[in-house]
Amino acid sequence: MIEIELLEKYDAVRKRYKKSEIIFEIDHLATHYYQITSGAVKMNNYNDEGREFIQGIFYANQSFGEPPLFLDRTYPANAEAVEDSELLCISKNNFLKLINENPSVSIKIIEVLAQRLHYKSVMAAEISTHDSEHRLLQLFDYSISYFNFIKDENGYAIDLTRQQIGDLTGLRVETVIRTIKTLEKKGELKIINRKVYR
Amino acid sequence: MIEIELLEKYDAVRKRYKKSEIIFEIDHLATHYYQITSGAVKMNNYNDEGREFIQGIFYANQSFGEPPLFLDRTYPANAEAVEDSELLCISKNNFLKLINENPSVSIKIIEVLAQRLHYKSVMAAEISTHDSEHRLLQLFDYSISYFNFIKDENGYAIDLTRQQIGDLTGLRVETVIRTIKTLEKKGELKIINRKVYR
DNA sequence: GTGCCCATATGACCTATGTCATAAATAATT
């Protein structure tokens, strides 16, 4: 997260997106740096049959879609608002200028990318070598520390739909539903009012 | 890749590793920055049954294992030499000092991490929503541009064993062997002398 | 308060990929 005042010095513009609105599309060139002030955004892919894979979900004060700003490559995924959201956007040129003129920001960017690589490494190993129960628990535990989930008297509330959980772990909704039930029976999590607590 | 002379100014040490030798282990703290001068290194995970997943393979002039140097986290995977290799190593402290004193290096690091995130995004979507044929072709095509594969009269030689291909894509050797044969029949690649060309 | 849209749920059946066994070809080591 880059300080808002600093972004504004580099001509940041506030933009509002309605739920389900597309922010950018796969295979397009990166033109802006995006930082969320409110709401939530997912980055995703669809395969030929329309099956979705969610690369990640981003919340207030997080940025997303920076890598292609530094590479000669297009976006590897789409970005879509999962709720009504407000973003701060600055152009690629201004962003690169900002970084060059503020070395401490580049360290911050490194940390953000490092964090995200860590998440991807953990989930990649998970998705390719573990069974559904293990995958879900790993996602929940990682999300609790990585996303901004809230703890109440029942534990941490996993604020994701079954469909989203499936799309994040490469499983189908039905499998997620069945696996969550099994995990509940095993005492690994609670289902209260259809919501998952861990 | 950071200039060797610069690394040497920050007390880089050359270290040799034999094939199969471990460079660092999962869940350990990061103590050094590593850059390959010759040879190749893989980063991998094992699940409870000993099944391997390869996060990536790195070759001469590439670095690996940097993210935890910037985070309050341990390594998400192991690093192991896949052939006899020589590495340049500098301590975490010297590395952070180097970056602070050389802003252009931090941009370079950002580019490396961005590149790697791009690979992970592509492969994650691939592994979770595509069938084995698609996964292999994607890995081959990405590897050709991302790794240092060589083109000859038969096309690009995929310098990976069937086992490594499986471990990179979350498939078993037998499946890789069968899928490669199918792809050959479909004319998507060539098998010459057991070697895959694309 | 009715109608519609999602999210959650469950059963029956299917299939891509995994598992296991076994073998031959090649490479590495002595």
Added chain:
DNA sequence: AATTATTTATGACATAGGTCATATGGGCAC
């Protein structure tokens, strides 16, 4: 040259997770 290890290969069979159909309940717009 002989021995051992690794890689590629193939067949028979098993199964986790996917697919499809169908149902129920909650939220919310009108």
